[in-house]
Amino acid sequence: xxxxxxxxxxxxxxxxxxxxxxxxxxxxxxxxxxxxxxxxxxxxxxxxxxxxxxxxxxxxxxxxxxxxxxxxxxxxxxxxxxxxxxxxxxxxxxxxxxxxxxxxxxxxxxxxxxxxxxxxxxxxxxxxxxxxxxxxxxxxxxxxxxxxxxxxxxxxxxxxxxxxxxxxxxxxxxxxxxxxxxxxxxxxxxxxxxxxxxxxxxxxxxxxxxxxxxxxxxxxxxxxxxxxxxxxxxxxxxxxxxxxxxxxxxxxxx
Amino acid sequence: xxxxxxxxxxxxxxxxxxxxxxxxxxxxxxxxxxxxxxxxxxxxxxxxxxxxxxxxxxxxxxxxxxxxxxxxxxxxxxxxxxxxxxxxxxxxxxxxxxxxxxxxxxxxxxxxxxxxxxxxxxxxxxxxxxxxxxxxxxxxxxxxxxxxxxxxxxxxxxxxxxxxxxxxxxxxxxxxxxxxxxxxxxxxxxxxxxxxxxxxxxxxxxxxxxxxxxxxxxxxxxxxxxxxxxxxxxxxxxxxxxxxxxxxxxxxxx
Numbered sequence: 001x002x003x004x005x006x007x008x009x010x011x012x013x014x015x016x017x018x019x020x021x022x023x024x025x026x027x028x029x030x031x032x033x034x035x036x037x038x039x040x041x042x043x044x045x046x047x048x049x050x051x052x053x054x055x056x057x058x059x060x061x062x063x064x065x066x067x068x069x070x071x072x073x074x075x076x077x078x079x080x081x082x083x084x085x086x087x088x089x090x091x092x093x094x095x096x097x098x099x100x101x102x103x104x105x106x107x108x109x110x111x112x113x114x115x116x117x118x119x120x121x122x123x124x125x126x127x128x129x130x131x132x133x134x135x136x137x138x139x140x141x142x143x144x145x146x147x148x149x150x151x152x153x154x155x156x157x158x159x160x161x162x163x164x165x166x167x168x169x170x171x172x173x174x175x176x177x178x179x180x181x182x183x184x185x186x187x188x189x190x191x192x193x194x195x196x197x198x199x200x201x202x203x204x205x206x207x208x209x210x211x212x213x214x215x216x217x218x219x220x221x222x223x224x225x226x227x228x229x230x231x232x233x234x235x236x237x238x239x240x241x242x243x244x245x246x247x248x249x250x251x252x253x254x
Numbered sequence: 255x256x257x258x259x260x261x262x263x264x265x266x267x268x269x270x271x272x273x274x275x276x277x278x279x280x281x282x283x284x285x286x287x288x289x290x291x292x293x294x295x296x297x298x299x300x301x302x303x304x305x306x307x308x309x310x311x312x313x314x315x316x317x318x319x320x321x322x323x324x325x326x327x328x329x330x331x332x333x334x335x336x337x338x339x340x341x342x343x344x345x346x347x348x349x350x351x352x353x354x355x356x357x358x359x360x361x362x363x364x365x366x367x368x369x370x371x372x373x374x375x376x377x378x379x380x381x382x383x384x385x386x387x388x389x390x391x392x393x394x395x396x397x398x399x400x401x402x403x404x405x406x407x408x409x410x411x412x413x414x415x416x417x418x419x420x421x422x423x424x425x426x427x428x429x430x431x432x433x434x435x436x437x438x439x440x441x442x443x444x445x446x447x448x449x450x451x452x453x454x455x456x457x458x459x460x461x462x463x464x465x466x467x468x469x470x471x472x473x474x475x476x477x478x479x480x481x482x483x484x485x486x487x488x489x490x491x492x493x494x495x496x497x498x499x500x501x502x503x504x505x506x507x508x
Contacts, residue, residue, distance in 0.1 A: 017459055020297045021430075022287030023474060024461070029302070033276030043274045045309070046302040048283070051459075055299070078440045079460035080447035118443030153462065176275075186332045189372030193334035205271055205305075206333035207278070208407065220277060 008171035010036055011063040012046040015056055015074040015084050016152055019048050028073045028157045035161060040170025041069065051075060056087035064091075064147050069168060071161070074152030076141065078118040084149060085142070089126035092144050099125040102140055109138035133163040143167070172224040177233050180252045181245040182216040184208070191239040192219065195232065201225065202232045209252055218251055262425035264290055265317040266300040269310055269338050270328040270406055273302050282327045282411045289415060294424025295323065305329060310341035318345075318401050323422060325415070328406030330395065332372040338403060339396070343380035346398050353379040356394055363392035387417040397421070426478040431487050434506045435499040436470040438462070445493040446473065449486065455479065456486045463506055472505055 012032055018024040026048065033043045044067055049055040056075075063070045075084030089096035102123035106115055122139035125131065132141035132148065134156060141150040141160045150160040181188075185208045196204045202223040209218055219236060223229040237247040266286055272278040280302065287297045298321055303309040310329075317324045329338030343350035356377035360369055376393035379385065386395035386402065388410060395404040395414045404414040435442075439462045450458045456477040463472055473490060477483040491501040 017457065018461060018474070019283075020287055020300065021474075021476070022284055022291055022297070023459075025281075025284040029273075030276055030279040033274055037276055043276070044304060046274065048300040050298060077460070077462070078443040080443070080450050081459050114440075116440055116444065118447070119440040121443075153464075155464075186368075186370055186373040189332040189334070189375075190370065193372070196334050203271065205277075205335050206331070207272060208331070210407075210409075220272070220275075222275070 006171045008041045008069075008169065009044040009067045010041050010069040010071065011044060011067040013056075013059050013063060013070060013072040014046065014048040014152075015051065015072055016048075017051050017081070019074075020050060026073075027154045028152070031154070031158060032071055032161060035165070036168075036170075037174060037176075039165065039168055040173040041168060042174065051081050051083055053083055053087045053090065056084060057091045060088060060091040060147060064145070068146060070147045072147065072149050073157050076122065076139070076149060076151055078116075078121050078139075082121065085124045085126065088142075088144060088147065088149055092126065092147075094126040094128060094144065096124055096126045098123045099127075101125075102131060105131075105138055105140060132160050135159050135163065174222050174224055175226055175229050176220060176222045177229060178218050178220050178250055179233060179236055179240070180209070180216060180218040180248045180250065181240045182214070183240060183243055183245040184215070185217045187243055188217055188219070188240070191243070192236070195235055195239070199223075199228065199232045201228055204232070211252060214252060216245075216252060260425045262295045262323075262423065263298040263321045264295050264323040264325065265321040266297060267310075267313050267317060267324060267326040268300065268302040268328060268406075269305065269326055270302075271305050271335070273328075274304060280327075281408045282406070285408070285412060286325055286415060289419070290422075290424075291428060291430075293419065293422055294427040295422060296428065305335050305337060307337055307341045307344065310338060311345045314342060314345040314401060318399070322400060324401045326401065326403050327411050330376065330393070330403060330405055332370075332375050332393075336375065339378045339380065342396075342398060342401065342403055346380065346401075348380040348382060348398065350378055350380045352377045353381075355379075356385060359385075359392055359394060386414050389413050389417065428476050428478055429480055429483050430474060430476045431483060432472050432474050432504055433487060433490055433494070434463070434470060434472040434502045434504065435494045436468070437494060437497055437499040438469070439471045441497055442471055442473070442494070445497070446490070449489055449493070453477075453482065453486045455482055458486075465506060468506060470499075470506060 129142040129144045205220040207218045240247040383396040383398045459474045461472045494501040
């Protein structure tokens with residue numbers, strides 16, 4: 001837990017042409033957003049960049065200066081297009097080479113003769129980085145300062161995140177409640193705007209939904225103070241009733 | 255079609271706390287990546303930012319200076335958290351207010367008395383912007399110079415994209431072929447790296463797959479020159495056979 005009341009922030013950097021070309025749909029950003037919330041960390045920005053060293057370096061340096069944590073996905077495999085480890089070393093001005101601890105992991109994992117030069121690239125780790133355990137396919141991720149470098153394959157990304165989550169110091173957990181009703185967004189907008197003005201500490205988002213024949217609006221309220229959140233929710237429900245709607249706790253029934 | 259041989263680039267800017275909080279999984283980036291490819295435009299970067307004016311302004315200005323086109327999603331509804339239109343005006347230094355042409359669209363759409371002050375916010379359009387048609391729920395998107403401002407709800411985002419796609423001048427279409435085999439990435443990596451060195455104009459990506467009991471690697475090759483692409487693919491297939499694998503055109507069978 002970080003110091004009392006501090007808001008802890010994070011950014012996600014997705015690295016890979018396959019996401020930008022539409023070949024692959026990123027799933028890691030959504031996963032980490034939810035997990036970070038549970039740990040009291042707010043994902044504040046995300047970027048997707050190509051497999052181009054200068055772009056990775058620029059994005060990492062912009063994000064690590066601005067947020068408490070940065071998580072990257074992708075580009076740490078054995079092929080020529082896997083350039084993330086070297087780009088991270090470059091962003092921090094660190095030397096990088098095949099490191100003995102990472103090599104030992106790979107040597108224990110592969111059958112004799114199978115640890116090719118290409119696979120050995122996965123042991124390229126910047127000096128001073130700590131390794132992130134990969135319980136699925138062995139080749140490790142790594143952490144340098146506030147930057148966590150992880151694989152893009154979702155199962156491995158998740159396993160690596162779980163390996164290092166105890167190193168993440170969260171802030172005050174963000175409590176969240178969702179109130180749905182059949183009222184359209186355009187009718188709720190004015191009372192909601194007035195409510196937001198009086199509750200500057202409660203983040204209020206409005207999300208219209210369309211599900212089959214049902215439509216309406218879900219309002220999401222988020223705050224670190226439970227009493228303030230309860231109070232804002234109570235006022236919102238009263239406004240919905242006053243407008244002739246029926247407030248429903250949670251998302252609309254499917 | 256843009257000038258011969260020019261590579262046309264685009265960026266996507268997703269605006270909204272709901273994506274970063276994990277409440278909603280973005281679907282628009284993946285959609286537009288695929289559609290832009292078909293139009294000969296390469297999605298070169300994507301960012302997700304919060305509903306915070308300064309962050310939207312900074313991201314729009316960074317991206318519009320760098321890429322041929324910028325597409326934004328989210329934040330153009332009627333509620334207090336919908337601040338995209340005003341942020342875009344601010345990014346371009348344009349005046350913004352309720353505009354008569356957009357107001358006329360909304361007046362024609364809503365029943366008398368239903369065009370509330372909140373809904374009228376959806377007619378806030380920067381001076382000089384051209385409107386983007388919204389065949390689903392009427393409230394328009396808009397375009398300022400190379401920036402296309404669209405809704406976040408996926409069905410509306412897609413409809414708006416189709417409304418304006420004839421205004422997008424693509425470059426040379428990027429041809430793509432995928433070759434899969436049961437060879438693991440670590441065995442293919444070396445011949446692939448050598449092939450990439452000899453075909454600098456062919457973008458080669460390597461993607462391991464795990465499907466049930468099947469695993470292996472898909473290699474994606476992309477190039478604007480069909481003959482060069484064919485030649486690179488033929489060499490790759492020969493390498494796979496030489497390593498004892500069976501090359502398969504396309505993704506691995508499901």
